[in-house]
Amino acid sequence: MRGNLSQDSFLSDDFLRQLMSVGEVDLLVGIPSRNDAETIGAVMQSVEVGLLRNFPRARIVIVNVDAGSRDGTAEAVRKASSFGNGNTTGIESLRTLRWVSTSSRDEAAPGIMLHTILAAADLLHAKGCAVVSASTPNLTPAWIGTLLRPVCDDSFDFVAPLYSRHRYDGLLTRNLLYPLVRTLYGHAIRELRASEFAFSGRFAAQCLSRGEWHNEAVQGGAEMWMALHALSEGYRCCQTYLGPKARPRLQAGVVNVIRETLGGLFWCLEAAAPFWLKQEESGPVQTIGPDHNLTSEPVRIDRKRFLEMCRHGVAQLSPVLTTILDADTHAELLRLARVPDGEFRLSNSLWVRVIYEFAAAYHHSVLNRNHLVQAFIPIYRGRVYSLLAQRRAPTPEEMEADLEELCREFADQKAFFLERWKGKERGAS
Amino acid sequence: MGNPASPDDETGNVKLPQDALWYKDAVIYQLHVRTFCDANGDGVGDFRGLLEKLDYIQELGVNAIWLLPFYPSPLRDDGYDISDYTSVNPSYGTLEEFKSFLAAAHERGIRVITELVLNHTSDQHPWFQEARSSRDNPRRDWYVWSDTDEKYRDARIIFHDTELSNWAWDPVSKSYYWHRFYSHQPDLNYDNPSVRETMWNVMKFWLELGVDGFRLDAVPYLVEREGTACDSLPETHEIIRELRRRMDENFSGRMLLAEANQWPEDVCAYFGTGDEFHMAFHFPLMPRMFMAVKLEDRKPIIEILQRAPQIPETCQWCTFLRNHDELTLEMVTDIERDYMYDEYARDKSMRFNHGIRRRLAPLMDNDRRRIELLNGLLMSLPGTPVVYYGDEIGMGDNVSLGDRNGVRTPMQWSHQANGGFSTAEAERLPFPPVSSPMYGYQAINVESQRSSEHSLLSWMKRLIHARRSRQVFSRGAIEFLQPLNHRVLAYVRELGNERVLVVNNLSKTAQAVELDLSRYKGSIPIEMSGKSIFPRIGELPYLLTLGPYQFYWFRLRRI
Numbered sequence: 001m002r003g004n005l006s007q008d009s010f011l012s013d014d015f016l017r018q019l020m021s022v023g024e025v026d027l028l029v030g031i032p033s034r035n036d037a038e039t040i041g042a043v044m045q046s047v048e049v050g051l052l053r054n055f056p057r058a059r060i061v062i063v064n065v066d067a068g069s070r071d072g073t074a075e076a077v078r079k080a081s082s083f084g085n086g087n088t089t090g091i092e093s094l095r096t097l098r099w100v101s102t103s104s105r106d107e108a109a110p111g112i113m114l115h116t117i118l119a120a121a122d123l124l125h126a127k128g129c130a131v132v133s134a135s136t137p138n139l140t141p142a143w144i145g146t147l148l149r150p151v152c153d154d155s156f157d158f159v160a161p162l163y164s165r166h167r168y169d170g171l172l173t174r175n176l177l178y179p180l181v182r183t184l185y186g187h188a189i190r191e192l193r194a195s196e197f198a199f200s201g202r203f204a205a206q207c208l209s210r211g212e213w214h215n216e217a218v219q220g221g222a223e224m225w226m227a228l229h230a231l232s233e234g235y236r237c238c239q240t241y242l243g244p245k246a247r248p249r250l251q252a253g254v255v256n257v258i259r260e261t262l263g264g265l266f267w268c269l270e271a272a273a274p275f276w277l278k279q280e281e282s283g284p285v286q287t288i289g290p291d292h293n294l295t296s297e298p299v300r301i302d303r304k305r306f307l308e309m310c311r312h313g314v315a316q317l318s319p320v321l322t323t324i325l326d327a328d329t330h331a332e333l334l335r336l337a338r339v340p341d342g343e344f345r346l347s348n349s350l351w352v353r354v355i356y357e358f359a360a361a362y363h364h365s366v367l368n369r370n371h372l373v374q375a376f377i378p379i380y381r382g383r384v385y386s387l388l389a390q391r392r393a394p395t396p397e398e399m400e401a402d403l404e405e406l407c408r409e410f411a412d413q414k415a416f417f418l419e420r421w422k423g424k425e426r427g428a429s
Numbered sequence: 430m431g432n433p434a435s436p437d438d439e440t441g442n443v444k445l446p447q448d449a450l451w452y453k454d455a456v457i458y459q460l461h462v463r464t465f466c467d468a469n470g471d472g473v474g475d476f477r478g479l480l481e482k483l484d485y486i487q488e489l490g491v492n493a494i495w496l497l498p499f500y501p502s503p504l505r506d507d508g509y510d511i512s513d514y515t516s517v518n519p520s521y522g523t524l525e526e527f528k529s530f531l532a533a534a535h536e537r538g539i540r541v542i543t544e545l546v547l548n549h550t551s552d553q554h555p556w557f558q559e560a561r562s563s564r565d566n567p568r569r570d571w572y573v574w575s576d577t578d579e580k581y582r583d584a585r586i587i588f589h590d591t592e593l594s595n596w597a598w599d600p601v602s603k604s605y606y607w608h609r610f611y612s613h614q615p616d617l618n619y620d621n622p623s624v625r626e627t628m629w630n631v632m633k634f635w636l637e638l639g640v641d642g643f644r645l646d647a648v649p650y651l652v653e654r655e656g657t658a659c660d661s662l663p664e665t666h667e668i669i670r671e672l673r674r675r676m677d678e679n680f681s682g683r684m685l686l687a688e689a690n691q692w693p694e695d696v697c698a699y700f701g702t703g704d705e706f707h708m709a710f711h712f713p714l715m716p717r718m719f720m721a722v723k724l725e726d727r728k729p730i731i732e733i734l735q736r737a738p739q740i741p742e743t744c745q746w747c748t749f750l751r752n753h754d755e756l757t758l759e760m761v762t763d764i765e766r767d768y769m770y771d772e773y774a775r776d777k778s779m780r781f782n783h784g785i786r787r788r789l790a791p792l793m794d795n796d797r798r799r800i801e802l803l804n805g806l807l808m809s810l811p812g813t814p815v816v817y818y819g820d821e822i823g824m825g826d827n828v829s830l831g832d833r834n835g836v837r838t839p840m841q842w843s844h845q846a847n848g849g850f851s852t853a854e855a856e857r858l859p860f861p862p863v864s865s866p867m868y869g870y871q872a873i874n875v876e877s878q879r880s881s882e883h884s885l886l887s888w889m890k891r892l893i894h895a896r897r898s899r900q901v902f903s904r905g906a907i908e909f910l911q912p913l914n915h916r917v918l919a920y921v922r923e924l925g926n927e928r929v930l931v932v933n934n935l936s937k938t939a940q941a942v943e944l945d946l947s948r949y950k951g952s953i954p955i956e957m958s959g960k961s962i963f964p965r966i967g968e969l970p971y972l973l974t975l976g977p978y979q980f981y982w983f984r985l986r987r988i
Contacts, residue, residue, distance in 0.1 A: 020941055021913030056764060059725075092764055094720075096728045096915035206602075 008224040010112070011119055015102035015131065022098045025077040026058040027051065027148060027174060028126035030117030033066040033077070033109060033134035037237050040134040041080040047132060050144025052091040055152070059095060063120045064134075065113040066103035077101055109218030114226075116242035121204040128152050129204055131223070134335070138246045146240050150288050155426060157235035159198040159286070159372065160189045160227055161243035167399065168301055170245070171262055171384055174403055176355060177224075183410040184269070185231045186279035189239055192224045196242060199226065204236055212271070221264030228265075232272040240288040248293035255377055273363075275363060277418070306385040311337045313378020320375045324361040329353055333379065346386040347381075354379055356413055360420035405406045430499040445535055445641070445682075452493075452642065452684045452707055452813060453745045454903045455540065456893050458486055459752060460818035461497040462521045463508070463859055464839045467850055472848070472857030474839070476522035480530045485875065487537045489821060489886075490893035494534060495542040495644060495686075497753055501529070503553050503613075504759065507837065508751070509544075509646060510551035510614050514631040521787040540641035542686065547628055547799065548878070549614040557615050561601045571869050573607035573653060575616045584609070584659035585701055590782050599894030608649045609659075619651045619668055625755040629675055635940050642684030645669075645706070648699070649689050661691070661698060669705045681683045684708065686747055695738035700886040703741035711812055713760040716769060718750065718806055719792065720761075722799060722978075723772045725936040727918035729765075731909055748812035750803055751820060756792070778828050786837050790823040796866055798824075799977035801888065802933060809931045811907050821889040825868020830860055838863050841870035844949075848874060859962055895957055895982065901927040910944050917942040917975070921985075923947075930954060934975035942969035954983035 011019075027130060033040055044062070051060045052087040052235040058141050064077050080101040102116065114131065121129045132139055135252060163170075182188040191197075199207075207226055212218045218225045230237050269276070314321070314337040321330050332350055354376075360370055443452070448663040459869055466478030478497075486494065486723045499521050508518070516522050530671040534541050539578035550557055559568040579598035586592050587609055596613035606615045617624050632643065652664040664954075669685075676683055687709040689697045693716045699706045713736075730853035740746070756773075758766045767782070773792055785792070793799040802821060827835040844851030848862040848870030855861060862870045878884035894901050905924035912919060915938040922929045928949065934940045946952075946966045954963040962981065975981070 017943070018913065021915070022915055023914065023936065023940070024938070057768060092762060093766060094729075094768060095724050095726045098915065227699075 001235050010116065011416070012102055015116075015120075018102075019120055021063050022100060022124060024059065025061045025124045025126050026128065027055055027060045027152070028063060028117070028121045028124060028129045029060070029144065029177065030063045030065065030114070030120070030129065030131045031134050032065050032067065032113035032117070032131070033069060035069045035071045035073060036134035036267060037069070037072040037076045037329070039137050040064075040073055040076050043079065043134050043136060043139050044080045045104075046139050046141050047144055048089045048097060051139035052089060052097075052397070053092055053141055054145035056092075057094060061098040061100060061120075061124060061126075063117055064099070064101040065116045066101065067106050067109075067113055067133045071259070074091040074101070074103055087135050109219035109222075109284055111213060111222035111225075113220040115208070118204045118208045121201055121382050122208050124285070125201065126204070127201045127203065128198065131196065138244060138248060139196070141244065141340070143196060143242045146242055146289065147196060150238050150240060151198050151200050154238075154288075155200070155236065156238045156274070157200040157203040158227060158230035158237045159192045159288075160237065160239040161196050162239050162241040162287065163191060163194075164243065165245045167394065168384075168388060171387065172257060172380065174353070175387070175406065176380075177261065177265065179352075179407040180265070180355060180359075181228065181295070182229075182278040182282050182407055183414055184279065184322060185228070185233050185272075186276070186282045187237065188282065188284045189227055189231065189237065192227050193221060194223060194227075196303040197223060197227070200235075203230060204338070209317065215267065217264045217267035220260035223363060224264050225268055228268045230271060232275040238286040238288050241290070241292045254381070255374070258371050258377045258380055259370070262358075262376055263369065263429045265368070266359055266373070269359060273421070277421075282407075301384075301388060303385055303388045306381045306388075307341060310378045310382030312387060313381065317375050317378065320367065320371065324372060324375060325354065325357050325367050333360060336382070342389075344382070345390065346382045346387060349413075351383055352406070352413050353416075356417035356420065360417065363421055365384045445538065445540060447682060450743065450904075451540065451681055451682065452686075454897070454900065455493040455813050456491045456497070456808075456897060457493040457542065457747075457813060458489065458496050458814040458818065459495045459497070459749075459815050460840075461507075461753065461837060462499045463497075464850070465818060466840065466842070467853065470852045471520070472851050472853035473520045474528045475520070475860060476517070476526040480526075482532050483533050483537055483539070487539060488890065489816075489864070490890050490897060491816065492538055492897070493540040493542060493641070495815065496544065498544040498546060502550055505551070505832070506611055507832075509546055510549075510553075511546055512551040512554045512612070515634045525711045528638060531674075534855070535639065540888070541639075542642040542784060543635060543640050544646055545628075545632060545635075545643040546646045547617070548617045548650050549610060551734055552613045552615055552842065561599050561606075564602060564604075568623050569801050571613045571618055571624050574602070576627075578605050580655060581607070581653050581657075581659050583657060584653070585648050588782060600969065607653065610647065616650070616653075619664070625668060625671070628934055629672060632672065632676065633679070635681045636683060641682070642686060642707075644686045644688060646688050648706075649686050660693060661689070666698065666701065666705060670701060673705055676971045683836050684712070690757055692760060693733065697738050700740050700744040701741045705929065707743065708745045708747045708813060712757060714746075714750055714810070714812075716756060716758055716765070718803060719756070719773065720765060720769060721918065721935050722793075722802065723768075725916050727915055727933075727935060729919060730806075730810075731911075734907070735909070741838065746812035748807055748810060749814060749815040750807055750835065751792075751817045752815070753817070753837055755781045755786040757782075757784040759783045776828075781833060786826070786828060786833050786835055788824055788826040789817070790822045790868065790873075791825050793939075795823065795825075796978075797885065801892075802907050802978040802980055804889065804892060805917075805931075806933060808892055809902060809929075809980075810920075811905075811922075813903065814896070816889075816893075821886055822875055823868075823873055823885045824967045825863045825865060825873065827861070827863050827865075830946055834860050841874040843874050843876040844871045847896070862984070887920045891931040891958065898922060899927065899929060899984075901929050905929075911947075912944050914940055914942045917941050919944055928952070929957070930983040930985055931980065932973055932975065933980040934978060939974065939976050941972065941974045943972050946971045951987040952987055955986055957982040957984055 066073055126147050132149045147159055150159045177192045178190055294409055313331055358376055362369055445642055462479055463474045465481050466472045467474050469475035500511045501513035501516050501518050502508045502510050517527050525873040527776045531541055556568050556571050559566050560572050597608055599606050604799050608615050649661045651668055652662045653659040654662055664874045684707045687706040689696050689699050689709055690712045713733050717733050720729045758769055774780050779785055779787055792964055827838055838860050839848055839850035878886035901924040905922040908921045910919040917940055918935055920931050949966050952966050
């Protein structure tokens with residue numbers, strides 16, 4: 001159930017009172033949580049240690065925003081922090097360590113939690129902010145310094161993470177988000193839907209002043225919106241390597257992930273069109289720190305099931321797909337859905353074309369946008385199957401090469417996409 | 430305010446009110462005769478000049494004076510290198526003039542505390558001259574000698590800016606002698622009973638004259654033992670207990686104050702079971718008051734005060750902001766020391782030994798509000814406060830004078846030549862008065878501040894008066910409140926039915942704070958400086974707002 005943002009102030013009196021008692025800070029770390037009792041204690045400890053080790057003189061506050069947890073998360077937070085005045089680390093601290101916490105009775109969208117963190121950062125005049133996930137079991141104190149140093153020392157406004165991911169983890173990011181944004185926005189940020197990132201206080205204030213927080217598309221993917229907003233508004237962005245990305249304990253279903261990601265992405269494309277329509281070249285975002293292997297060992301995935309669901313979905317949604325896709329593209333998908341398992345390959349060329357046609361259809365609102373986004377899901381599943389079948393055990397170098405090839409395909413078809421976006425008839429050459 | 434002295438007793442001394450615990454209620458004014466007031470125009474302060482200024486000191490509201498060493502000395506360590514323990518440096522006057530000053534102070538209800546440098550003498554002292562003359566001299570064993578400089582390796586060097594070793598080579602007797610401070614200050618050997626007896630006689634000499642107490646300088650270092658840090662050894666405590674016992678047996682109402690720059694739990698040993706020192710300086714608290722204001726966080730103050738163990742009922746901490754030495758940073762951690770240096774002594778010439786040689790006003794950037802806040806803390810936290818001469822008018826310093834002389838410049842009485850300290854030519858003064866545009870005597874002096882109700886001097890008088898008006902400050906317990914707002918330091922002082930709530934804003938911005946005063950529900954806070962009535966305490970958290978660096982003292986009255 002999504003929270004209601006239509007009231008005058010979404011900050012509770014108690015939260016405001018806590019912020020009042022904290023006063024101005026130099027650094028703020030926000031920890032959104034939802035049913036994270038198992039992991040939040042360790043995360044809090046790592047955050048405290050990271051802040052004390054890296055910024056021993058800074059005025060710091062750690063803000064936990066909980067979205068209606070029912071597993072004792074709030075209790076775990078209190079225990080871990082000696083609530084309000086804690087230093088549970090044993091590391092010498094010049095100043096009082098401050099924790100504040102707020103929670104909503106209902107399950108709040110991630111966007112509402114991030115909005116609350118931004119509000120706290122703004123009210124406390126934080127110069128640097130970081131957000132970390134309460135469910136990242138391998139979060140280390142070093143991550144805090146790695147995220148915040150570019151903001152504090154080098155005046156970056158947005159710091160995205162780089163992770164080592166399991167080979168077939170983050171496929172949506174690698175196959176859609178990253179190459180599409182790189183092509184259109186002209187900047188390559190690898191992780192656009194990260195659960196750990198950092199930003200400057202001035203960027204937080206700017207984000208807070210926007211009206212997008214009330215939009216459902218942003219609420220579901222607020223961190224992506226922030227990253228794209230930073231790129232399109234000319235804020236200084238960089239990325240920095242954190243470490244392995246542990247797979248979340250509870251993984252969101254593909255349907256929800258696609259809905260939030262694609263819906264949010266297409267919405268952002270709409271909003272930032274004046275910016276990316278002018279971008280002609282693509283360049284890398286500055287990466288801080290040494291190179292690291294960005295892929296690690298694979299996890300087991302049930303490939304066959306993905307293919308079954310792809311075939312089923314493409315067939316079922318054919319009438320909808322007709323509205324969205326060019327006739328040729330649709331026909332190719334239907335053909336592909338009928339080939340034997342061993343021959344099923346959703347090529348880069350087809351994949352990119354489908355994405356661009358979906359994005360243009362979203363822009364032209366050819367049908368209900370939520371339905372449009374959901375129609376993408378079976379095609380994504382087919383893509384996942386293709387990737388898994390294509391190489392049994394690709395090396396990290398091979399995966400990076402594949403990614404570059406995909407990016408080239410996005411770039412090659414960009415002109416086609418721009419034409420479709422600007423309103424040329426479907427199917428016309 | 431203060432009880433008047435009673436007529437002379439049978440010894441000819443003016444008899445002060447008999448209160449064995451007078452030191453708990455004292456507000457002490459620390460000064461150096463040499464730089465306070467010169468009456469005879471030779472450029473050096475003297476006892477006649479000090480006597481002339483006793484009215485001023487009384488007006489300030491203090492009831493005790495602590496005099497830095499005034500004994501004959503070559504003055505290579507500003508008098509802490511003593512060459513005669515039972516006389517007065519001729520530059521400062523005569524013994525008779527000292528007695529006159531003492532009597533006049535007592536007449537005004539002001540007690541006098543003098544220095545007793547037990548640990549070492551000047552190398553010009555006749556004792557040392559004799560001791561070094563020959564290995565067979567009867568006084569040889571009055572000092573600590575060795576043929577090598579290898580002994581007591583674990584003892585740290587205290588004046589590490591200037592000394593490379595705790596041993597110095599004596600070319601006369603061709604051996605090494607032990608010195609924990611400057612090499613011209615050889616340590617006395619307290620393993621020698623003659624030394625102990627002689628030093629008791631020194632104490633007795635001054636006690637018989639009527640001196641009310643002694644600050645015992647460098648007391649942890651009296652005894653050396655191989656394989657130890659030569660610091661606070663059991664034998665040292667035994668010596669102190671012996672001196673205390675003899676003093677108590679023969680002279681009532683006198684006080685011993687320890688200079689032991691150590692962590693609170695280690696200083697506590699110097700109280701013994703109430704049979705050693707009456708008072709000891711709380712060295713670790715002092716830098717933390719400065720730290721708290723810079724950090725805008727009460728944490729350093731609360732942590733250090735909560736760290737100190739309970740002390741005997743008859744004992745008292747002695748608190749201070751600044752003194753004649755550097756603002757010592759020995760009793761802080763490395764991180765804290767670095768922070769203090771960066772915040773208060775960015776110019777490295779301000780750093781000396783392990784400390785900062787600056788006065789209170791310059792440390793506070795001459796910010797009147799911060800100066801008041803620090804003094805407010807000094808006067809309201811537990812302990813007997815010491816005000817360093819000149820800080821009551823916001824005197825500045827002169828780092829270029831070297832050593833710690835920059836904080837020992839002549840008292841600034843007026844805008845006239847030499848700041849009214851002396852009629853002598855400026856070149857004859859031990860140190861020139863401060864003459865910078867901000868802190869110079871033309872701008873900062875007693876005369877101009879006396880005539881203004883709003884001056885720092887006038888404010889200090891009111892503050893000291895408020896402090897002395899309530900025994901709850903000098904003898905009461907303390908309970909820290911811990912409001913969520915860490916920029917606010919709040920506590921309740923309590924003695925019997927008397928309660929005072931003290932609330933301090935440590936920050937440069939206005940603050941709101943909610944205090945849990947439910948324990949005092951029904952009490953009416955009366956702000957002490959203006960006597961204004963504040964809303965009665967109820968069940969809900971008590972909301973207060975404070976301006977930058979503002980503080981309140983509230984009497985909690987039940988009517």
